[in-house]
Amino acid sequence: MEQTLLIIKPDAVNRDLIGEILKRVEKDGFRIEELKMLRVTPEEGSRFYQVHKGKPFYQELVDYISSGRIVVTHLKREKAVEKLRELIGATDPRKAEKGTIRADFGLDICHNSVHASDSNENAKIEIDFFFGKKS
């Protein structure tokens, strides 16, 4: 079984969308393996998003992810990375397919309600980042 990481970002947490988003995730066949609510520091946020360092939106992204509480979930499913990306839709909510989480709840490209790992390799790195390395 594959694994991936989903983050429910501050805009969705602040609008009481945790339950609705997790319901969609579970209905789509994902098993929630681990879950926690936390707030990252700007330093942790910049480490998490370091692949985007140097991009024009980097500082805004780091400021935003560290601006409020987030919910982080370690998920399992067949083809987890691909299936979760389908379920959440395109990065920009305006371009996301109707019925996807970002199309339904995202406010703009920065406040886009959720983050999901984009590859198996990054899923492992991101799960380790939030839940610690497992032997």
Ligand code: CMP
């Ligand atoms: P996420 O899946 O969390 O991964 C990186 C984030 O960068 C992405 O969602 C968006 O929120 C953000 N992002 C990507 N492109 C842009 C952009 N052009 N302007 C602002 N934010 C962006």
